[in-house]
Amino acid sequence: MTISVLYDAPGPVARRRSAMTSVVGAVILIALTAWLISTLAAERTTAAGAVLPGLFDSSRWDIFADPVVWQSLGRGALNTLAMAAVAAVLALAIGVLFSFGRTARSRWIRFPVAVLLEFFRGMPVLLMMLFVLLVFSTGTYWAGVTALAVYNGAIIGEALRAGIRSLPAGQREAGLAIGLHPIRTRLIIEFPQAFRQMLPIIIAQLVVLLKDTSLAYIVGYSELLRTGQNLTNFFGNRYNFSFFFIVLAMYLVMNLILSWVARIVSRRTASRTRPAVVDATVTGPTGGRATAGKGSATPD
Amino acid sequence: MDAVIDNLPTFLSAFGGTLQLLALSGIGALVLGVIIAAMRISPVASLRAFATVYTEVLRNTPLTLALFFCATLLPYLQFNPGYFPLAVIGLTAYTSPFVAEAVRSGINGVPIGQAEAARSIGLPFGQVLLVIVLPQAVRMVIPPLINVLIALTKNTSVAGAFFVFELFAAGRTLANARGDAVIPILLGVAFFYLLVTVPLGLIAGRIEKKVAVLR
Numbered sequence: 001m002t003i004s005v006l007y008d009a010p011g012p013v014a015r016r017r018s019a020m021t022s023v024v025g026a027v028i029l030i031a032l033t034a035w036l037i038s039t040l041a042a043e044r045t046t047a048a049g050a051v052l053p054g055l056f057d058s059s060r061w062d063i064f065a066d067p068v069v070w071q072s073l074g075r076g077a078l079n080t081l082a083m084a085a086v087a088a089v090l091a092l093a094i095g096v097l098f099s100f101g102r103t104a105r106s107r108w109i110r111f112p113v114a115v116l117l118e119f120f121r122g123m124p125v126l127l128m129m130l131f132v133l134l135v136f137s138t139g140t141y142w143a144g145v146t147a148l149a150v151y152n153g154a155i156i157g158e159a160l161r162a163g164i165r166s167l168p169a170g171q172r173e174a175g176l177a178i179g180l181h182p183i184r185t186r187l188i189i190e191f192p193q194a195f196r197q198m199l200p201i202i203i204a205q206l207v208v209l210l211k212d213t214s215l216a217y218i219v220g221y222s223e224l225l226r227t228g229q230n231l232t233n234f235f236g237n238r239y240n241f242s243f244f245f246i247v248l249a250m251y252l253v254m255n256l257i258l259s260w261v262a263r264i265v266s267r268r269t270a271s272r273t274r275p276a277v278v279d280a281t282v283t284g285p286t287g288g289r290a291t292a293g294k295g296s297a298t299p300d
Numbered sequence: 301m302d303a304v305i306d307n308l309p310t311f312l313s314a315f316g317g318t319l320q321l322l323a324l325s326g327i328g329a330l331v332l333g334v335i336i337a338a339m340r341i342s343p344v345a346s347l348r349a350f351a352t353v354y355t356e357v358l359r360n361t362p363l364t365l366a367l368f369f370c371a372t373l374l375p376y377l378q379f380n381p382g383y384f385p386l387a388v389i390g391l392t393a394y395t396s397p398f399v400a401e402a403v404r405s406g407i408n409g410v411p412i413g414q415a416e417a418a419r420s421i422g423l424p425f426g427q428v429l430l431v432i433v434l435p436q437a438v439r440m441v442i443p444p445l446i447n448v449l450i451a452l453t454k455n456t457s458v459a460g461a462f463f464v465f466e467l468f469a470a471g472r473t474l475a476n477a478r479g480d481a482v483i484p485i486l487l488g489v490a491f492f493y494l495l496v497t498v499p500l501g502l503i504a505g506r507i508e509k510k511v512a513v514l515r
Contacts, residue, residue, distance in 0.1 A: 010343075018343050026346035044378065122450075122497035123490045124457035127468055131490075134475055134482045207360075214362035218461040225364060237376075244373060248365055255360035 076227025098157025163194030200266030303481030333399025406441030
């Protein structure tokens with residue numbers, strides 16, 4: 001629904017008024033930003049009487065001229081990406097397995113898998129990471145990868161199941177009618193269609209996965225945030241803001257690129273198939289439940 | 301198993317901490333999110349731009365970074381109301397864009413014909429919104445909002461890593477103290493999380509089904 005249908009086409013007075021409000025709002029927002037920046041830039045005196053330089057003081061940023069700093073930040077980013085990439089591949093595989101189990105013909109397979117899925121989806125990823133780390137003592141990297149893969153695999157599995165269910169029944173029947181084994185029907189007829197239909201949701205979930213790699217910071221994996229934190233410890237507290245902002249910017253760049261890809265893909269699939277998926281780039285708070293019912297992308 | 305039963309009081313008080321975090325930041329995120337959503341669909345261009353930037357930036361910030369900022373950098377700026385309020389601030393800020401998106405997509409999900417019909421029988425703007433569009437939008441918005449709350453429940457565990465006493469922090473401490481009973485302790489923690497997330501999920505599913513039938 002476009003909003004313009006809600007009110008009349010604005011006449012000259014209304015247009016002037018809305019332009020005025022817009023300008024006033026912009027001025028207020030700019031003033032707020034300026035106030036924030038000047039507050040951050042101001043020097044502060046701590047309770048102990050020491051004077052801290054403002055956040056934009058050059059003494060807080062001089063180390064970034066050193067390529068070694070950037071090298072270690074780059075290594076941190078690579079660690080993040082390495083965890084995300086491996087976890088993403090595993091999550092897709094686990095998701096496929098889960099979708100098979102969830103749609104199995106035998107109740108003895110279907111029901112336990114459903115319980116397992118509910119269990120994995122309702123639990124914090126962080127708790128899962130801690131569990132894998134302590135129980136299987138895998139080291140932090142594999143703890144992060146396993147937890148992310150299982151959790152996101154459960155969500156991708158549900159998305160795939162919804163995708164399979166939304167296909168016309170004739171697809172499966174046609175496959176069986178030409179003499180294919182049910183598993184081959186699933187693999188070469190139903191699955192490719194379901195996957196394509198659910199691609200936006202799956203990519204959105206991968207954005208969540210990339211974001212969630214930062215949880216491995218808590219179990220001690222030296223990903224991007226931990227690297228920034230280590231560098232702060234090395235160079236001194238003076239640089240804590242500088243490193244935080246750089247790390248934040250790097251995360252934003254990575255996530256925004258992936259979100260942008262997700263948006264392009266969802267627009268493409270939306271134009272090719274029926275407009276089932278609304279806005280799959282709405283990626284939610286640290287994962288969540290993609291209860292992908294008939295093509296509604298939940299904000300997770 | 302005895303490790304869980306012995307520490308049941310700790311578990312329960314930690315669960316209370318989680319519920320407090322969930323309630324406070326949930327309410328905060330709902331209020332803030334609705335305001336952001338209203339800005340996002342308002343006719344004032346500058347508010348719209350602000351809301352868009354706010355949503356995009358916060359939605360693509362990892363939660364760990366948001367809470368890290370609140371727990372370690374805000375005190376450095378001499379803003380230190382204690383770790384619990386800081387965690388609530390972080391969770392609220394992080395969750396609000398998701399609430400905003402859910403609300404906005406709910407309003408956008410009301411078929412255009414509804415608003416057109418309301419306008420064509422002569423209802424003014426306020427009534428179009430209050431009598432026709434919003435009642436339908438609210439119904440569409442509730443399942444995704446519950447999903448946001450489920451995610452928030454799980455996200456409160458991250459606050460446990462930033463000096464707040466709640467389930468995850470309690471589980472980690474207990475697991476460190478009782479190295480022989482790590483599995484039951486962590487499964488106990490998981491049980492309390494599931495106690496919130498699974499019923500919420502069932503409610504969301506039921507409402508979703510009802511709405512689907514109505515349409």
